Amino acid sequence: MPRSPSTAAGRTTSVPAEPIPVTPNLLREWALPEVGGSKYGRGQVLVIGGAARTPGATMLSALAALRVGAGRLTLAVARSVAHEVAVAVPESGVEPLDEDADGHVALGAIEGIVDDLARADAVLLGPGLDEPDGTRDLVARIAGAVGPDTLVVLDAFALGVVADVRAELRPLRGRLVMTPNSGEAERLLGRPLDDDVADALAIAERFGAVVALGDTIATSDGRAWAKGTGTGGLGTSGSGDVLSGAIVGLLARGAEPAQAAAWASYVHAAAGDRLAVQVGPLGYLASELVTEIPRVLVELGA
Template identity: 45%
Template sequence: MNDAATPLDSAWIAAHPVPVHGQGTTKNSRGRVLVIGGSRMVPGALRLTGEAALRVGAGKLQLATVASAALPLGLLVPEAASIALPEGEDGEIGDAADALKKALSACDAVVLGPGIGDPDVASRFLRLVLQVPRDDVVLVIDAMAIGCLKDLRSDAASFRGTLILTPHYGEMAILTGMDEEQVAADPERIAGDVARDFGAVVVLKGSDTVIAAPDGAVLHYGGGGTGLATGGSGDVLAGAIGGLLSRGTPPVVASGWGVWLHGQSGRRVATTSGPIGFLARELPDEFPRLLPQ
């Protein structure tokens, strides 16, 4: 770890509390999250993201995905509104601009990317979201949508300060034009450069996780164990960050808490299930036990 990086530990968590919702709180005031993604091949990704958002305290959830997955997803996550989007022959989301306009106007945080398997689809939806900015909406860009940001730099300018990127080393390599070995060799510097370039908080995931802010601040989390290196784990993290953002948590604090909750939950599940073989969907159940009451 670079000496300039701040450890993301219990002391940092205690010094940076998330908002507490007291008497008179409504589901709207607890925050509204919209998740856009999924495909016929990965129809369950949004379940992981959406449940994570609810488990960190978001009040309302909308899941926008391909039509063939929307009804089963709505039954699986009955707490959420399910939005059926047009579906292409390849099982990816089709042209859905009109279907998403209302949803985009009724949310506090958007998570874009989980489960999308086609870069052209990811790019189209990223452009759509970036072109309808609101000062009161925060955007989490995840998975394949991250690499698409390199061609939409000017579109993203209006989201400076309200943008969070959650890449692993491969996605960061695509965004920066580097190879994964270069990213792995100096993750803090590279995350910091991208954070300043895009005015975004960058959560660079690996065996250790680096969180870089546009002002140069860097957090370092030592990792929640090898069991977190499993399919769907990143979808859960993106949802946790999105849910915290919707509650009014500042981007750096939401990112720090999301990473900490994700990692600590991995450690807790590992004590009962073993260090390898637990499922990503087991992580969100631990979030309420770790959040302040």
């Protein structure tokens, strides 16, 4: 089991006046669990997404999961692009998902990956999905398909339909991570946003999840952290897919949800800081963030 954070990491059952800053010292104190020597000892990740027009989002998440140290990777993407994804990401197994005539993941597509869901230590659902009906079906059925200890990350288009299937997600309370942008957060709350910290805490309590919203990481028991680094260059296409992939990879390695979200948020932002120096404050690519991740982890002693 991962070592619990100290009081400095914000362990409290009341809402803090200010989120605890996530710093290198805090993360070193909140050390990631030791990993096994085999790929199975480092955890099995399943990433589900990748409609025919947007498989790249799923690949970015998958590569980020490997870059943080996950051991075994499976990608589930639309059938028409599965072969190309398998060639582009040779480190991954690839499962084809049924799709409709327009290349959207179809209703019932989850039936093709039930064995993969049962085996996975951590599942990421959402990157590269682009149609509400098929996505809603996946989200509604995910809790009943994963193992009893599997951790689940919801990102991107999946978060746009979560409010419609809240009851079906109830079994995942305590093992769910959500990474909404501002528009997705408004849909989750059913109202305009007011304050990142209060809003993140409200979403976390509503869904029993760890929530990474903007600079804030919040839990359903009232803890909150602020990542405290990162530049405007992170606001680029694919950046959020890298963050969610880093979270699911750390979960597979054995981190608990709040720890995985705090570590991944900091590492993602610090990778952006490094690229802001090397490339410029704007214009670096999400795929370049993936390459920087292991270097940041080494600096943190992970």
